[in-house]
């Protein structure tokens with residue numbers, strides 16, 4: 001099939017490459033000239049495991065190409081995915097300007113019957129706006145469908161190739177049949193294709209992200225209760241996660257959710273819910289709890305060292321909002337680091353892949369170290385933000401020797417408090433008792 005993917009960000013790049021891999025002819029378009037130039041030179045502008053070889057192979061095979069010419073991409077294709085950003089507007093609602101700009105371009109470029117699919121996360125009712133924008137500029141038939149994307153950054157290729165399910169909100173039987181064929185190669189192991197009306201598909205995406213964000217905020221609240229009462233959130237998590245009605249995923253407390261999706265999608269769903277006269281208080285509480293949780297490490301550091309941190313230095317391990325991505329959007333690490341800098345501290349940070357992105361947010365105000373151990377020299381404490389695999393089993397003696405004081409603030413519960421006490425650390429984690437160094441008798 002001839003497919004255009006408009007918008008070559010995290011989602012568009014993955015969708016385009018995976019659809020090319022299954023044999024389609026794909027044109028991936030973006031208005032960002034620098035990005036397209038880099039892609040055409042074989043350089044992948046984001047870190048996403050497995051994406052680079054997929055792009056390279058499909059470019060070579062001639063099934064995938066990148067262009068800034070959105071009009072030609074539309075003209076060459078029967079199926080057009082809109083995968084541009086939908087950032088939060090000032091009032092928290094999803095800003096649809098990029099989606100509608102693409103719809104206008106599609107309308108102007110239409111040269112036959114086409115299926116247009118919103119892949120971007122958009123509020124219920126957006127497909128109607130997209131249709132109106134396209135039909136204002138053409139008499140050709142257009143099918144406007146919603147196919148929300150559930151991929152996870154860090155496992156995006158795997159998620160697209162082997163989805164849990166494919167949600168297709170369609171406006172005609174014809175569009176449903178074509179899209180089922182397009183997705184058939186990805187559901188051979190039994191995942192379902194869920195055909196539904198367009199508004200249900202639009203709401204499904206927000207409901208999924210809001211549910212996951214709710215689980216995170218819920219567990220962060222329980223973690224706070226555990227701390228105050230002397231309970232251990234790890235036991236509570238195992239105790240509830242083994243109930244098959246609850247399940248064990250997304251029950252890890254930490255420093256709050258971040259990234260490009262949960263924060264903006266929860267905000268947008270609050271807005272849509274309120275606009276439709278429905279009480280949004282569950283979602284408001286989820287957001288409120290998360291805002292507080294992103295302050296957690298900073299609060300703990302200030303409790304320990306005082307408000308004035310001038311002359312102090314902190315080592316930060318992990319900057320990305322989660323492991324296996326370089327995405328720094330709404331990363332909790334930024335809240336801690338900005339708070340430390342504002343109080344006069346200096347910060348040396350490490351992340352296995354997100355340091356270039358972090359530099360765009362923090363500039364030269366932070367020192368970036370080549371290895372995680374290089375952050376430590378003379379620092380007052382080590383602060384953990386991201387549970388990267390290589391941080392899990394470090395040389396504790398080396399950490400202890402390098403730090404000015406053996407103090408660790410762990411926002412991801414990487415280590416066991418008892419073990420940390422035995423290693424001689426003052427260790428603060430989330431929802432578990434904090435540890436003080438064991439003092440040897442005699």
Ligand SMILES: NC(=O)c1ccc[n+]([C@@H]2O[C@H](COP(=O)([O-])OP(=O)(O)OC[C@H]3O[C@@H](n4cnc5c(N)ncnc54)[C@H](O)[C@@H]3O)[C@@H](O)[C@H]2O)c1
Nearest residue numbers: 007008009010011030031032083084085086098120121149
């Ligand atoms: N990132 C994720 O994990 C994820 C997962 C599921 C859904 N989504 C949703 O998918 C959408 C895209 O997210 P993303 O993370 O890929 O965004 P992104 O910011 O990484 O990429 C968006 C791209 O669209 C391009 N663009 C903007 N206007 C354009 C136009 N008029 N014509 C062509 N290109 C244009 C931008 O230059 C940019 O490259 C959002 O709605 C997001 O909520 C994201």
